[in-house]
Amino acid sequence: MTRSLAPRAFSFSRLAIYSTLLLACALYLIPLIVMLLTSFKSPEDIRTGNLLSWPAVITGIGWIKAWDTVGGYFWNSVKITVPAVVISTLLGALNGYVLSMWRFRGSQLFFGLLLFGCFLPFQTVLLPASFTLGKLGLASTTSGLVLVHIVYGLAFTTLFFRNYYCSVPDALVRAARLDGAGFFTIFGRILLPMSVPIIMVCLIWQFTQIWNDFLFGVVFASGDAQPITVALNNLVNTSTGVKEYNVDMAAAMIAGLPTLLVYVLAGKYFLRGLTAGAVKG
Amino acid sequence: MATLELRNVNKTYGNGLPDTLKHIDLSIESGEFLILVGPSGCGKSTLMNCIAGLEQITGGAILVDDADISGMSPKDRDIAMVFQSYALYPTMNVRDNIAFGLKMRKMPAAAIDEEVARVAKLLQIEHLLTRKPGQLSGGQQQRVAMGRALARRPKIYLFDEPLSNLDAKLRVEMRTEIKLMHQRLKTTTVYVTHDQIEAMTLGDKVAVMKDGLIQQFGTPQQIYNDPANLFVASFIGSPPMNFIPVRLQCKEGRLLAVLDSGQARCELPLGISDAGLETRELILGIRPEQISLAPAVANGLPGIQADVQITEPTGPDLLVFVTLNQTKVCCRLAPDVPTRVGDTLNLQFDPARVLLFDAASGERLGVNVTPRQIGADNVAQFKGR
Numbered sequence: 321m322t323r324s325l326a327p328r329a330f331s332f333s334r335l336a337i338y339s340t341l342l343l344a345c346a347l348y349l350i351p352l353i354v355m356l357l358t359s360f361k362s363p364e365d366i367r368t369g370n371l372l373s374w375p376a377v378i379t380g381i382g383w384i385k386a387w388d389t390v391g392g393y394f395w396n397s398v399k400i401t402v403p404a405v406v407i408s409t410l411l412g413a414l415n416g417y418v419l420s421m422w423r424f425r426g427s428q429l430f431f432g433l434l435l436f437g438c439f440l441p442f443q444t445v446l447l448p449a450s451f452t453l454g455k456l457g458l459a460s461t462t463s464g465l466v467l468v469h470i471v472y473g474l475a476f477t478t479l480f481f482r483n484y485y486c487s488v489p490d491a492l493v494r495a496a497r498l499d500g501a502g503f504f505t506i507f508g509r510i511l512l513p514m515s516v517p518i519i520m521v522c523l524i525w526q527f528t529q530i531w532n533d534f535l536f537g538v539v540f541a542s543g544d545a546q547p548i549t550v551a552l553n554n555l556v557n558t559s560t561g562v563k564e565y566n567v568d569m570a571a572a573m574i575a576g577l578p579t580l581l582v583y584v585l586a587g588k589y590f591l592r593g594l595t596a597g598a599v600k601g
Numbered sequence: 602m603a604t605l606e607l608r609n610v611n612k613t614y615g616n617g618l619p620d621t622l623k624h625i626d627l628s629i630e631s632g633e634f635l636i637l638v639g640p641s642g643c644g645k646s647t648l649m650n651c652i653a654g655l656e657q658i659t660g661g662a663i664l665v666d667d668a669d670i671s672g673m674s675p676k677d678r679d680i681a682m683v684f685q686s687y688a689l690y691p692t693m694n695v696r697d698n699i700a701f702g703l704k705m706r707k708m709p710a711a712a713i714d715e716e717v718a719r720v721a722k723l724l725q726i727e728h729l730l731t732r733k734p735g736q737l738s739g740g741q742q743q744r745v746a747m748g749r750a751l752a753r754r755p756k757i758y759l760f761d762e763p764l765s766n767l768d769a770k771l772r773v774e775m776r777t778e779i780k781l782m783h784q785r786l787k788t789t790t791v792y793v794t795h796d797q798i799e800a801m802t803l804g805d806k807v808a809v810m811k812d813g814l815i816q817q818f819g820t821p822q823q824i825y826n827d828p829a830n831l832f833v834a835s836f837i838g839s840p841p842m843n844f845i846p847v848r849l850q851c852k853e854g855r856l857l858a859v860l861d862s863g864q865a866r867c868e869l870p871l872g873i874s875d876a877g878l879e880t881r882e883l884i885l886g887i888r889p890e891q892i893s894l895a896p897a898v899a900n901g902l903p904g905i906q907a908d909v910q911i912t913e914p915t916g917p918d919l920l921v922f923v924t925l926n927q928t929k930v931c932c933r934l935a936p937d938v939p940t941r942v943g944d945t946l947n948l949q950f951d952p953a954r955v956l957l958f959d960a961a962s963g964e965r966l967g968v969n970v971t972p973r974q975i976g977a978d979n980v981a982q983f984k985g986r
Binding site for chain 1: 655675685686690692749
């Protein structure tokens with residue numbers, strides 16, 4: 321008989337550890353559970369039952385109504401987020417490539433200044449940004465909002481890619497130059513294929529930032545072009561009529577699901593990329 | 602197949618930094634194997650990057666087949682390089698790694714396949730073609746890196762310390778293989794190393810560098826037997842040359858170097874007769890293998906008695922350390938004569954092979970008198986006795 325390394329015997333310290341962990345876990349999960357439960361309840365059920373009770377009848381009516389209200393804005397958010405994430409990630413990769421592999425006089429200073437963008441609070445850039453968008457003729461357009469997100473995200477994506485490429489031996493670039501590859505060929509054929517892990521990091525980061533953004537959305541988009549975060553706010557904050565908590569909760573879930581999905585999907589690729597792209601020597 | 606000539610090449614990074622390369626002048630014939638050797642920071646890798654075009658020179662010219670290439674971009678120079686870290690493209694398999702340079706040069710697909718097959722056969726990596734670099738051992742990666750260089754059939758190969766990441770046994774194997782490859786392909790090659798064994802064994806010509814200057818340029822034998830200065834003499838050879846501080850005496854118009862082992866003295870006749878030397882601080886250079894046990898029957902070579910302080914049997918040789926002029930001196934003796942610490946040995950030197958350096962400048966004295974001539978003089982003297 322081999323003995324397991326884990327102690328079999330019951331002990332109070334172990335019980336204390338597990339109960340603390342369970343409690344913490346519950347604290348984190350309860351809001352989500354309340355949201356899920358409430359979203360599937362009928363309005364009467366919400367009025368009569370308590371917060372944590374199981375729905376008397378599981379109904380999708382809240383979800384349907386929520387989708388009718390915020391569904392259009394959901395697609396607005398997709399139209400804003402997808403181009404902004406893709407473009408800011410690509411430009412960040414290009415920036416990082418130049419700042420690590422093709423250093424020029426003053427490139428360190430340039431990088432340092434770019435990093436300031438990571439520390440700028442959203443509020444400070446609102447006025448200059450809206451002024452610039454007005455001059456460009458992009459005020460209150462989806463393209464304008466996309467542009468703001470791209471510019472604001474560049475500081476982060478550049479930082480990610482630059483640091484990642486700094487750990488790539490520059491002999492790779494020199495070898496490719498001798499092999500006859502040019503600036504963009506080296507980027508596209510050698511470096512980008514190696515960048516899967518950091519691309520995933522960037523995608524998760526940028527997607528979360530842009531999808532969840534409220535301030536830029538509420539300032540730079542108007543009417544039917546608003547992102548889902550703004551629509552959700554408008555829905556929840558309506559002061560007329562009966563409060564439909566099931567609709568509010570379902571709409572909040574709809575607004576939150578894509579980021580959750582990106583974490584689940586890209587997180588897997590992220591891990592895979594980390595192990596497969598390992599460079600030796 | 603091309604000649605390579607460097608004319609007064611200079612490289613500086615500006616900002617008041619000292620020049621990285623200073624007045625590099627050398628040329629090699631088509632098919633020759635040039636070694637750039639020196640301690641780290643001597644500029645040898647910079648010089649190689651300049652030849653490849655990865656760094657721009659700030660003065661002088663680089664000529665391949667008498668055409669100036671110093672202004673050309675790396676891809677137009679028709680030069681291939683093997684990097685110390687191999688620099689294999691990690692996301693491509695071995696086949697694509699080798700084919701990349703050919704694809705970039707717009708070679709037709711059929712020709713690329715043929716070339717990859719040829720190179721793979723040459724380097725015996727046919728079974729590895731579908732693997733990624735991460736799945737290869739160090740020696741295999743090394744072969745693929747060489748394959749990538751070979752596939753393009755460039756005018757010149759550059760090797761940047763290609764063996765330094767391999768273990769000792771593999772390094773010796775690959776060294777022989779590189780030499781074999783060069784003998785077969787006869788492509789002009791420049792090879793950077795800090796390993797003096799690689800420099801001696803591989804090179805047709807060796808350039809010993811230090812502080813951005815070429816200290817000496819010549820065949821391995823010239824570098825070994827006829828070093829231009831103290832640095833070259835100390836850098837090449839293992840175990841290194843012994844450097845013994847000496848004073849000269851003048852007897853009957855001949856200069857003698859005095860050696861003292863603590864129990865005996867020896868006057869070593871030198872084939873030079875420069876009057877000013879007696880007053881200067883000088884250093885005598887003797888390679889360990891140029892010190893031998895005196896035979897029972899005197900052969901006329903000058904000798905000295907000295908106590909053994911340390912013995913280091915290496916297998917083929919027995920390294921014995923004695924003290925001459927308060928300096929530890931290594932002697933490379935045959936291992937079959939039993940020698941123990943404390944024994945007194947009768948050692949002798951071949952004055953023909955002994956070198957003399959100026960202690961202050963490190964320059965070799967009497968360079969214009971080749972050792973062989975000194976040797977002939979001495980033999981004549983001994984015969985005359």
